[in-house]
Amino acid sequence: MFLVFSSIRFLIYMELKASEGSGLSFLVGDIGLGGWGYLDDSKATSETLFSDGWLRTGDVCYFDDEGFLFVVDRLKELIKYKGYQVAPAELEQLLQSHPDIVDAAVIPYPNEEAGQVPLACVVRRPQSSLDEAQVLDFIAKRITRF
Numbered sequence: 001m002f003l004v005f006s007s008i009r010f011l012i013y014m015e016l017k018a019s020e021g022s023g024l025s026f027l028v029g030d031i032g033l034g035g036w037g038y039l040d041d042s043k044a045t046s047e048t049l050f051s052d053g054w055l056r057t058g059d060v061c062y063f064d065d066e067g068f069l070f071v072v073d074r075l076k077e078l079i080k081y082k083g084y085q086v087a088p089a090e091l092e093q094l095l096q097s098h099p100d101i102v103d104a105a106v107i108p109y110p111n112e113e114a115g116q117v118p119l120a121c122v123v124r125r126p127q128s129s130l131d132e133a134q135v136l137d138f139i140a141k142r143i144t145r146f
Contacts, residue, residue, distance in 0.1 A: 079108040079116045091118055091139070098138050100128040 037045030060072050072089070079086040088106035095104035102123045109119035120139075124130050 077108070079106075079118050081116055081118070082114045086118060088118065091120065091143075094139065094142055095120060095122055095135070098130075098135070100125050100130040101135075 037049060062070055062072065064070065077088050079088060088108075091106040092104045095101050095106070102125055104120055104122045106118050106120045108116040111117045120135070122130075122135060
């Protein structure tokens with residue numbers, strides 16, 4: 001989770017709203033951007049914005065009590081594994097909890113049997129001897145098997 005910007009006004013000529021509907025226990029929603037559209041390009045504007053005038057970014061966010069916006073995940077980046085939806089951010093957070101991993105990114109990778117599988121790219125701490133087998137073992141001990 002990271003602080004992005006204030007919810008009051010973050011870009012000139014843009015508005016922001018968070019729509020409910022994530023099903024989570026705290027107020028979380030999909031970010032919607034509203035504005036004038038593309039400068040001198042009504043075709044591109046009509047192709048990008050929904051009929052209600054909002055562009056849904058696919059970012060899952062919430063506002064705190066002070067009005068700051070926090071982005072916690074991406075709806076559009078869910079990995080579709082054997083009919084399940086896996087959030088890359090959760091796997092990244094788990095990987096980053098390993099003492100020898102500085103940073104991690106998880107992306108969907110095509111797989112004939114599963115549809116998609118998570119592909120992780122990790123940055124090891126300097127002088128770490130951490131290898132792929134150790135990372136896989138670390139993850140396997142901490143996640144539910146599907």
